[in-house]
Amino acid sequence: DQQVKQNSPSLSVQEGRISILNCDYTNSMFDYFLWYKKYPAEGPTFLISISSIKDKNEDGRFTVFLNKSAKHLSLHIVPSQPGDSAVYFCAASGGSQGNLIFGKGTKLSVKP
């Protein structure tokens, strides 16, 4: 059973607009959430994270929102740029767990 779900396999947005990538989780023990970005032929790279004690974390154009009651998080990219085109993975972990659980990813395409 998937503990971390990214229900949209792909998303296409226009350059300059907002990109919103969504992620749902089922395990209430998760207390740390991360987003990774992956370009073809490269390993995933860390983008932004959020602890369960917060509901928002911002880093430049990237903001992650966490709604614990809904077990939902989202990544906002504003403004979107063509270089943001990549696959984005949502991931979650529990404090004492030794593994990071990933979603299946969402492929973002930002069109000029």
Add this chain to the structure above:
Amino acid sequence: EAQVTQNPRYLITVTGKKLTVTCSQNMNHEYMSWYRQDPGLGLRQIYYSMNVEVTDKGDVPEGYKVSRKEKRNFPLILESPSPNQTSLYFCASSRLGATGTGELFFGEGSRLTVL
């Protein structure tokens, strides 16, 4: 430069021929892990290690072995590869903290084809 290094990057082999994919990190990280990426399935964890001599199964451990004799190295061993192990493999490492595994650093990937 801080990095996770995997070798080989590309490998074509035949069913049953034992192979090892090496992984090395130079960041003194306690935690290391192996993932495989397959179309439509995302990143699935194979094995992980919280520290030297400590390894645990992830979600898809069947057909794989690992060892953690030194902190920096975490090789992935396929004793008898089969075609369903054709995949893109990633090694990752991180420093363990209050938030568990925290930020993982990934290698560039090893594309394995088993004929």
